[in-house]
Amino acid sequence: MKPLGPRRRPIAWAIFLIVQTLATVFFVGDAAADYLAGQISAHLVFEMLVALALALGMAFGVMVLRQTLEEMRAQDAALATARGALADVIAAQFTDWGLTPAERDVGFLALKGLDVAEIAELRGRAAGTVRAQLTRIYAKAGVSGRAQFAAWFVEDLLGEGLDVDVATRE
Amino acid sequence: MTDLASSRLPRKGQALPSWDPLLRLAHWGIAGVVLANYAFTKEGGSVHIALGWAGMALLLLRLIWGFVGPREARFASFPPNPMAALRHLGGLLRGKAPQYPSHNPAGALMAYALWACLAVLMLTGLGMSGLSPFARADLEAAVAEGDWSVLVEEDGDAEGESPYGDVLEEVHEVAANLILILALLHVAGVAVESRALRRNLLAPMLITRRGRKG
Numbered sequence: 115m116k117p118l119g120p121r122r123r124p125i126a127w128a129i130f131l132i133v134q135t136l137a138t139v140f141f142v143g144d145a146a147a148d149y150l151a152g153q154i155s156a157h158l159v160f161e162m163l164v165a166l167a168l169a170l171g172m173a174f175g176v177m178v179l180r181q182t183l184e185e186m187r188a189q190d191a192a193l194a195t196a197r198g199a200l201a202d203v204i205a206a207q208f209t210d211w212g213l214t215p216a217e218r219d220v221g222f223l224a225l226k227g228l229d230v231a232e233i234a235e236l237r238g239r240a241a242g243t244v245r246a247q248l249t250r251i252y253a254k255a256g257v258s259g260r261a262q263f264a265a266w267f268v269e270d271l272l273g274e275g276l277d278v279d280v281a282t283r284e
Numbered sequence: 285m286t287d288l289a290s291s292r293l294p295r296k297g298q299a300l301p302s303w304d305p306l307l308r309l310a311h312w313g314i315a316g317v318v319l320a321n322y323a324f325t326k327e328g329g330s331v332h333i334a335l336g337w338a339g340m341a342l343l344l345l346r347l348i349w350g351f352v353g354p355r356e357a358r359f360a361s362f363p364p365n366p367m368a369a370l371r372h373l374g375g376l377l378r379g380k381a382p383q384y385p386s387h388n389p390a391g392a393l394m395a396y397a398l399w400a401c402l403a404v405l406m407l408t409g410l411g412m413s414g415l416s417p418f419a420r421a422d423l424e425a426a427v428a429e430g431d432w433s434v435l436v437e438e439d440g441d442a443e444g445e446s447p448y449g450d451v452l453e454e455v456h457e458v459a460a461n462l463i464l465i466l467a468l469l470h471v472a473g474v475a476v477e478s479r480a481l482r483r484n485l486l487a488p489m490l491i492t493r494r495g496r497k498g
Contacts, residue, residue, distance in 0.1 A: 121492065128305035132313065132345065139341035140417050147416030176352060183304055183354050 124182050131175040138168040204267055211254040220247045225264060301356045301386055303488050310346040311489060314339055314402070318463055328412070330421035337417045340406045343399065356385055362392035369393045379480055388477075394470050401463045408456040412449060 145161040204225065208218045223233045230248070234241040248260070257263045303311075317339035325332040350359040368389035375381035381388070387395055413420055478485045 125305040125492070128309050131306060132309055132342065135341045135345045136338055139344060140337055143337065143415055143417045147414065147419065150415060176348060179304075179306060180352060180354065187354070 121186075124179060124186070127175065127179040127182060131172065131179055134168065134172045134175055138165065138172050141165045141168055200267070207267070211251075213251060213254060217247050217251050217254075220244060221251050221263075224248060224251075224260060225267065300383060300483060300485070300488055302492070304354050304357060305492065306349060307346065307353065307357050308489055310342045310349070313342045314346075315467070317342070318402075318460075318467070322460060322464060328420070330424050333409070333413045333417065333420050336406060336409045336413075339402070343402055343406065347399070358386075361386035362389070362395070364393055364396050365389050366393065376477060376480060381477070381481065383483065390473065391470075394466065394473065398463060398466050398470070401459050401466065405456060405459040405463060408452045408459065411452045412456065 141161070142165045145158065145165050148158050148161065204222070205218075208221055213221060219237065220233055223236065228236070230241050230244050234244045237244070252259060252263055255263060255266065257266060317335050321332050321335050321339075325335060349357050352358075355361055362384075369392070372381050372389045376390075386392075474485045477483070
């Protein structure tokens with residue numbers, strides 16, 4: 115059986131919780147009816163124990179589902195923050211390199227993976243103009259070309275991971 | 285200066301609520317129970333009673349979720365406020381009403397009204413059927429096996445309680461009809477707001493919204 119993806123987990127928990135609640139409510143109702151009918155016996159004591167177990171399971175399920183939902187939301191938020199942070203890092207670096215507004219736009223588009231023709235079309239400029247802008251960007255950044263330009267930012271993200279790798283190899 | 289990195293992200297003011305799976309299952313479960321017991325099951329039969337118990341479990345779970353669930357599911361996120369509800373409906377007529385991270389004020393009132401009616405419906409149902417969810421099923425099983433004596437006993441009991449039972453039945457029926465009217469209003473409200481303001485209120489109740497992709 116394939117393990118549930120993290121996105122499906124809350125749905126599975128919710129279904130479990132509903133089945134658990136159905137069982138609890140039915141069982142508690144039955145036990146209460148027996149109690150009110152005065153049928154107090156070993157059977158009833160056991161029924162109450164089961165009802166208690168079901169209720170505890172329900173409470174536990176509620177807690178877990180709530181926690182799972184909160185964790186998923188925290189992850190989403192962290193991801194959004196990371197995306198925003200990377201954009202901030204790039205913007206700050208562009209400022210550092212002294213890129214003009216036009217070069218910044220071209221630089222962002224290049225980082226997003228668009229090629230010269232696509233950038234030219236998007237900006238309504240000739241391909242030659244975009245190529246010249248890219249060359250100036252690479253010169254200001256001191257990189258040899260597009261691959262090194264993109265790697266400049268990827269390296270920041272990978273930095274620690276690489277350090278560990280190098281350290282273990284030595 | 286245009287900042288392409290951020291200007292390309294979707295920007296929609298306040299997002300529509302993303303309802304969690306438990307809330308959605310409870311919502312559609314209760315809707316299904318109400319519809320089935322209104323239209324299909326035999327009144328007072330064992331299936332009717334079993335479905336009623338299932339509805340009670342779902343309502344109980346939803347009410348617990350109103351205290352401990354995620355923010356948009358909590359009662360604190362949508363306090364009953366009739367004035368705000370009227371303002372929201374007025375805004376809807378003029379074609380602009382703000383979006384809310386939980387129920388809008390009119391929807392919140394509707395939710396509380398439905399829950400109140402459901403509670404009355406379930407309590408009166410319990411009053412008629414007795415506390416045991418299986419008593420009626422046991423009775424029907426006994427009759428099916430040819431043991432008619434249980435019916436005599438039952439009739440004797442019902443005779444003694446009959447004035448009380450009539451009131452319960454009356455209230456049960458009124459509550460059921462009220463729920464049906466409220467549910468129709470609820471559906472109409474969702475349709476009107478989705479149409480007038482071009483925001484799909486139905487989708488968040490149907491599917492899990494995936495994490496936004498940049």
